[in-house]
Each structure stands twice: as C-alpha cells, then as structure tokens.
Amino acid sequence: MILACEAVEKCHQTHLPSPFLSGVVDDCITNGTDVTAGGARYNLSGIQAIQVANVADSLAVLKKLVFEEKVVGKHAFLDDLRNNFKASETLRQLCINRVPKYGNDIAWVDQLGADCIKYFADRIKNFKNFRGGRYHMGLYTVSAHVPMGQNVGATPDGRFSQTPLADGGMSPMYGRDKLGPTAVLNSVRRIPSHLATNGTLLNMKFLPSFFKNDSDREKFSSLLKAFVALPINHIQFNVVTAQELINAKADPESYRGLTIRVAGYTAYFTELAPDLQDEIIKRTTHGEFN
C-alpha cells in the first residue's frame, strides 16, 4: 500500500504539480516548493481505513463460531470462503444471524473494530510519505466501498465475494444494525475517531415519514444534540424511502433531481453506478420500527 501511495505521489510531483493550490497552502510560497514536492507546513498524506464494520463483524464470527463454539473448523471455513459460501448457505446464515454485529451497541464486537483501527493508525506512523511528511488515517470511503468490495473475496461476516463493503467508513454493514440509531451511535463512539485526523464518515438513512410532525422533528433534533455530545466527528443523513430509490433506479427520467448523500459527497442518484445505487438502497433505514 505504501509503495502504491509513493508511486501516486511521485506521479503527482512529476506530472501534476499544482502551482495554484500551492499558492493557497501555508509555507509553499515561502519555501519556494510546490505542494506536491513537500512545500506545505503540514506535509501530510491521508490513507483511509474503510471497513471497520466488516473487520469487526468478521473477527466476531471467527471468535464465536470457529474458536469458542467450534461450529465449523478453521480449514473448512476457509474453504467455504474460497468457494463464496456456495454449498454452505446454512453456515453463511449462522455467520449473519448468530453472532452479534457492529452497530448494535455490543461492546466486545465494537472493540474488535476499535483495536484494528488503532493498530492501523499506529502502523502508518512508521512510514514517511514520498515528500518526507507523515501519513495520517481517514475513516471514510467516498464511494470506494463498492469498487474495493469487488477486490475482496467472501468474508466471515457472511458477505459474498465482490459485493460492497460497509459504506461510509464508520457505518455498520447495511442491514446488520437492527437496534436503531442510538445503538449505532453508541457503537460508532467506540471507534477512536480522534486518530482519524484525515476525516471520518458515518451514513444514516431515515424515512421521510419520521419528519412529518413537530414532535418527531424535535426527537430528531435531540438525536443530533446527542451526536454532538458524543466523540463522533461527522454524520450525514439521507431522508428517503427505499421504494423511492428503487423507482428512481428503474425510471431515471422522472427522478433526475433526486440528490443523495453517497459518502462524503452529494450526487444525483440517477447518475450513480447501478451497483452503488443498489448498495444505497440496501442501507438500513431508521424511523419506524415495530
């Protein structure tokens, strides 16, 4: 990964110097050095860790089903993953349903994710970027959880090979957070956001019907105030029904104006790639539970 970052930064330096940007970044002018060549006072490079949820959920499954309950052997499980759970739907369902998941306020599961994030943040401290500066960690995907997912085989959390990873960066895996938004926030707060100086991202989706009267809107505003009181840096919301998105995918002409927060940016839903559209449709929707 570091080698790849170095190659990219070297390319930027050689082929894409940014004099205009350098003019507005502190110390580049004084140093007489382009930002891509290390002229900036904060000469940092960001590396993102994007699958807290899949890592925490997968480690929780290994801990429970392989090591503690011994429901499946190590080698057999590895074979099942290599085969993309082809002959083992029962095992895949156990992975999904019988082991607690990140996003449900279960301290030990969340801690598995937090430990990995801390390890990642510590590890990148040992490297210098191509310009001689430091690396720092981000926890956001923009939309990389879809293409990155295409490079990742089946995972012990029950996710099929090449399907999207958890969205956002801090978000739970779509559909696996079942206890509502307060449980999600309580899980996310356990991830050490303060180590992610390159930024963090949490997506949440609410139903439009949740905002239909003053009392409900007030409850949403309380949820926002609670978020501010928690050690979480960022949330972005989509307020839309799954049906509306399904309709928009099928009939883009009628929904050209529908904007959606993807992960770090807003886009016209109908202009997104179909697999990213599907991933957004699948995200857990809060607001009305039975």
Add this chain to the structure above:
Amino acid sequence: MENLTETTVTIFKIKRFSVHDGPGIRTSIFLKGCPLNCIWCHSPEGIDSDISIWYDRSLCIHCSECVKSCPNNALKLIADPDPFINIERNQCRLAGECVKVCPTGAIQFTGSKVSVSEIMDEVEKDILYYQISGGGITLTGGEPLYQSRFSIKILEACKNKNIHTAIETCLFCDSAIIEKIIDHVDLFIVDMKIYDRDQHIMYTGKSNEIIKENLRYIAESGKSILVRIPLIPNITDTENNKNAIIKFVDSIDSRILIENIRYNALAGNNYKRLDIPFLLTK
C-alpha cells in the same frame, strides 16, 4: 430488598429509539401476559405469559436443521408446493433445540426470561438520549401490569436513576396494584378501547368497569394521563364509541389528552407465525 439479578420477568421485546410511546427518545420494554383477549391484538405473542415457539416463514431457508434437532419429532418440512416447516404444537415440549440450531432466526422463542438488572443494563445504554430529549422508558406489552411485581421493580430502578417512566396499559387490574405502582410512574398511557360494557366483553373477553374505576383513581391522584383509542374498523372507530369515551374521560378530567391510534394492518402476520387464528379477519 429483593435481589435484582434474581428477579426475572418474561419479556418479548426491548425496543430502543422508541419515539411514539411517550415524550422524547425512549426505550420500550414489552412484557408478556395480558388479561384481555382483544380480537384485533397486534402483538398476539404478548398475550400468553408463557413462552412458546414461533416460526417466520419468510426467513426460512428450509435447511431442516430444526427438524433433525427436535427431540420430540414435532417438526416436519412440508415440501409441496411452497416449502415450510410445520410445527406439531401438541408434540412440542419447548426443548428449544430448534431455536438453537436455526441459522436465520426463522424459529424463535416468543420471549425470554430476563432479570431486572439485565433490563436495566439495556435501559442505561441510552441514558444520554433520554436526558437530551426528555425521554425515558415505557413499559408496554402485553399488559405491563400483568407481571406487576416485576414492573414495579423496573420502575423503581429507573426512578433511582432519575429516568422518566411511562406505562402503556389497559388498566384491567386490581386497584391495589395501581396503588402500589402509581408513585413510580410519571405518565400513564391508557388504552381505552370500547366504552360499552357488553361490547367490551364481546371483543376483549372482559368487562371494562374496573378499567373505568382505575382511570378515575389515577386522574384523582393528579398523575399525567394520555388516553389512546385504537381505531379498529367498525368496532372501536364508530362515532358512538369514540364520543362515549371522550365524554367519559372529559367527565373525569377535561385536561386529559386523548389520541387516536391508527390500526396496524400488518397485525395478521404475527398470528400466522404462532399458528393461531386471527379472528378480526372473519
């Protein structure tokens, strides 16, 4: 004082971020057992105080693990035309092996016995949200006063932590229970279904005289009350019934708020999962 880790209560759900059962953001605790038998009940799994098994066909992948696991041969995979698991409920001894092996959660117990301190652990997870939103907990069901001895323990434990308490009740209980519980409750959410006594007996199985008495008692104590009328088509939603309830509540105390509750059209699904008939459709 009774040990809270040993006092167990039978519940069928704990719902966090509950936003329509009292002020603010709340955690609702659904207790099992109800003295009424309303034919429209939208959580029939809450009526029986005993735990049983339910089967959600939509989650089943027909792996037959449950069939193999049952020590009483109570389960069978019916293959044709649309496969499902048949539960021979007479043969079921609630051994629970099927629940243990089911990979999808299609077969589950309808509830669980938990200690009051386990409930409090769940409740306390969202204290920040209660404080910011003016929320708290709501005991509901079933009928939370059916296991009143345990309800009181939960309410007491919440009051010790300064958590706002609401109770959603049909008020069909001995008035002595109301007397015992009233100091620990900040808000009574009272389901008033039918004003007429005979109609009440016909649709819920019990007379409503005691309900009316209890409502009067609570109102006289000065406690906050919200009356809710569940709107069941052609049964409770008639103008006659609604007006009679409104008039009665007004005669007790005109400051009591009354709210109509839309009927949950999906209620029938839960009956299928329990293999019990849903009388409202007839």
